[in-house]
Amino acid sequence: METMRKERIDRGVRVRASGLYAISSWREMLYLMGPPLALIIGVILLPVILELAPYWKRVINIMCVYALLALSFDFLANYVGLVCLGGAFFVGVGGYLSAIFNVYLHFPVYLSIPLATICGAFICTFLLMPCLPLRGVYFAIVTLMYPLLATRVIEALDILGGTNGITGLDSLPNEYVEHYAIILMTLFFLYAMRRFVNQDVGLVIRGVKDNDQAVKASGISVTKMKAFAVCIAAFMGCFGGAYMSHMYMWSGLSMFALDFSIIPMASVVIGGGGTLLGAIIGSFILVPLSEVLRNFGTFRIVIYCALLTGFIVFKSEGIMVYAMRKYHQFERWVKV
Amino acid sequence: MDEIVKEEIEGNVEIIIYGIINSIILSLMALGFTLVYSIARVPNFAHGALYITTGYITWILLNKLTGFPYPLAIAIAICVTAVIGALIYRFILIRVRGMEISEIIATYAIGLAILEGLRWGGLRGGTFTLPPFISGSVQLFGVSVDYQRLLIVGIGIVTFACLYLFTHFNRVGLALRGIAQDERAAMMLGIDSDMTAIVSLAIGSGLAGFAAILLLPLGNIIVEVGYNVLIFAIAVCVIGGLGSWGGTILASFIIGFAQILTEAFLSTHYQMVVALFAIIITLLIKPSGIFGKQKELEERV
Numbered sequence: 011m012e013t014m015r016k017e018r019i020d021r022g023v024r025v026r027a028s029g030l031y032a033i034s035s036w037r038e039m040l041y042l043m044g045p046p047l048a049l050i051i052g053v054i055l056l057p058v059i060l061e062l063a064p065y066w067k068r069v070i071n072i073m074c075v076y077a078l079l080a081l082s083f084d085f086l087a088n089y090v091g092l093v094c095l096g097g098a099f100f101v102g103v104g105g106y107l108s109a110i111f112n113v114y115l116h117f118p119v120y121l122s123i124p125l126a127t128i129c130g131a132f133i134c135t136f137l138l139m140p141c142l143p144l145r146g147v148y149f150a151i152v153t154l155m156y157p158l159l160a161t162r163v164i165e166a167l168d169i170l171g172g173t174n175g176i177t178g179l180d181s182l183p184n185e186y187v188e189h190y191a192i193i194l195m196t197l198f199f200l201y202a203m204r205r206f207v208n209q210d211v212g213l214v215i216r217g218v219k220d221n222d223q224a225v226k227a228s229g230i231s232v233t234k235m236k237a238f239a240v241c242i243a244a245f246m247g248c249f250g251g252a253y254m255s256h257m258y259m260w261s262g263l264s265m266f267a268l269d270f271s272i273i274p275m276a277s278v279v280i281g282g283g284g285t286l287l288g289a290i291i292g293s294f295i296l297v298p299l300s301e302v303l304r305n306f307g308t309f310r311i312v313i314y315c316a317l318l319t320g321f322i323v324f325k326s327e328g329i330m331v332y333a334m335r336k337y338h339q340f341e342r343w344v345k346v
Numbered sequence: 347m348d349e350i351v352k353e354e355i356e357g358n359v360e361i362i363i364y365g366i367i368n369s370i371i372l373s374l375m376a377l378g379f380t381l382v383y384s385i386a387r388v389p390n391f392a393h394g395a396l397y398i399t400t401g402y403i404t405w406i407l408l409n410k411l412t413g414f415p416y417p418l419a420i421a422i423a424i425c426v427t428a429v430i431g432a433l434i435y436r437f438i439l440i441r442v443r444g445m446e447i448s449e450i451i452a453t454y455a456i457g458l459a460i461l462e463g464l465r466w467g468g469l470r471g472g473t474f475t476l477p478p479f480i481s482g483s484v485q486l487f488g489v490s491v492d493y494q495r496l497l498i499v500g501i502g503i504v505t506f507a508c509l510y511l512f513t514h515f516n517r518v519g520l521a522l523r524g525i526a527q528d529e530r531a532a533m534m535l536g537i538d539s540d541m542t543a544i545v546s547l548a549i550g551s552g553l554a555g556f557a558a559i560l561l562l563p564l565g566n567i568i569v570e571v572g573y574n575v576l577i578f579a580i581a582v583c584v585i586g587g588l589g590s591w592g593g594t595i596l597a598s599f600i601i602g603f604a605q606i607l608t609e610a611f612l613s614t615h616y617q618m619v620v621a622l623f624a625i626i627i628t629l630l631i632k633p634s635g636i637f638g639k640q641k642e643l644e645e646r647v
Binding site: 272312 | 389450451455458459462580581588613618622623625
C-alpha cells in the first residue's frame, strides 16, 4: 500500500508578489492589498451598513473594545510571554479614572478619555511592577487576582461610589463620533502593534519571551522591557475602559468583571495567537455571538469556555493562521 | 477592671481557636491544588469548580432521592469528582501538557465552564445547604465552637497524616513523589508519567471534593464560593511555594491567622484583601514562596 503525504506549496502569485514585481500588475497588488483593505473598509463601513439595526450598531462599539483588549492580551501573551488573566484590571482602571476626571474634576470628554488612558497605563504598570520578575503560571495567577483585589478594595472602603459606581458621565458628542472614535483607534492600534513588534524594540521584547537570559546577557534589563510592554498593553486596555465608561455614562464594579478577561482570551485563541489580526477577528466573531446568546444568561460563558477548550486542544493555530495558509499556499497529496 | 481583662483574655482565646480552625480550613482548600501542581506540574484552575461540583452532587443525592444515606452520598460525590479530574487530564490536558499558556487557559476555561454552567442551571441563592455531620456546639476555654468546626480540625489533621503516609510508604505514593522530584529519572525506572499525572489529578480533585464536604456545611453552596476557594488555594500555594507541602501548611496558618486578626480588628470585607496583599508582598520579597523548592529560580519563575 502506498502512503500519501500532504504537500504545501506557495501559490505562484504569492511568490511573484513577494518582491519588487508586486507592483508590476494589478493582480499582484490586489493579492497583497486585498485582504487588509477589505478589513479596513469593511470595519469603517460597518456603522453605515448597520444603519437599519440600531441595536447592532451599539454592538460594534463593544466589539471594538473587546478587540482592543484581545490585542493587548495577544501582545502580552505571545510576544512578551506574560499571560495576563487580568485584562479587566486595565478596563476598570481606565473606566474609573475617566469617571473621576469627568465627574469629579469636570474635564470634558475629549480630555478625560486621553488623560485616563495615559494615566491609567502608568498606574497599571506601576501596580503590576512587583509581579514583573515573574513568568508563566505565577504571573497568570497574580494578574488574575488584581481585578478581584480592586473590586474588594472599592467595596470595603466604599470609595468611588462603592457598589453603585460613579454615574453621570458625559456621553460622547454624537453617535458617529462614538462609533468612529473606537473603530479608528482599533485599526490604528492593530497596525501600530504590527509595526511595533518588528521594530528594534519589538524584537528585544520578543527576545524576552523566547530567551530572557540572552536579553539579560546583552545588558538589557528584562524587567524594564516587560514594564514597557505592560505599559503598552495597559494603554490599549485603559483606552477601552475609558471609552466604555463614557459610552455607558457609568463606571462601576462590573468594569472589573470576568468578561473583560475571558472574552479577549477566547478571541485570541480562536483567532490565532501571535498574529494580532487574529485577536481582532476572534473578537469580531465572539462578541456578536455573545449578543445572540444573550438570552442564555451565564450559559454564554459556558459556550465560550467550551469553544476555548476545543480550540486550544484541537485547533491551537486558530482561524487566522489557517486562513493565511489557505490564502498563500495550495495543498496536494503526493506519493511518499 | 477585672471584667475588661477577662474579656480581653477571652477575645485572645477566641482569636487563637478560630485562627487554628481557619488555618486548617485554608490548608484543606489548598491541599488538592498543591498536590496536582507538585506532581503533574499543572496549575489546576478548575479546583474551585470541582469543589463546588462535589457539594452540588451531594446535595442532589440527598434532596432528590429521599432517604439516601449521607455517608454514601459523600462517597459517591467524591468519587465522581475524582473521575472528572482524571478525565480532564486524560482527554484535555494530556494534549497541551508542557505548554504553560495552554495549560492555564484550558484549566481556567474548564473551571469557568463548570461554575457558570452550575449558576445557569440554577445554583444560586441560599437554598443549597448541606447538613452538618453533628450539630450543636461546645464551650472550649469559654469560647463556643460548633462540633463541625472541631471535626474539621480533627479530620484535617488526620488527612495530612494519611497523605504523608500515602506518599512515603506506598508504591503509588512513592511513584508520585518520584515524578514530582525528577520526571526523567522516574520515567527511566519505569514509572508512567501520564498515568501518575492522571492519578494525581484524580487524588487532587478528590481532595478538593473532600474539603468541600467538610467545609460546605458551614455555609451555602453558591458559585462565588468556588471562586473564593480557588483564590485562597492559590494564595496559600504561592505564599508557601508552589508544590511545597510544608510551605502550604505554614502559609495557611499565616493567612488563616492574618484573616482572623483582620476580622477581629477591621471588618470581614478585608478578608480577601489580606490574602491578596499577602501574595503580592510574598512575591516581592521571595518569589518562590516561603519553602519554594524551585531550583534555578530565574529560569523557572
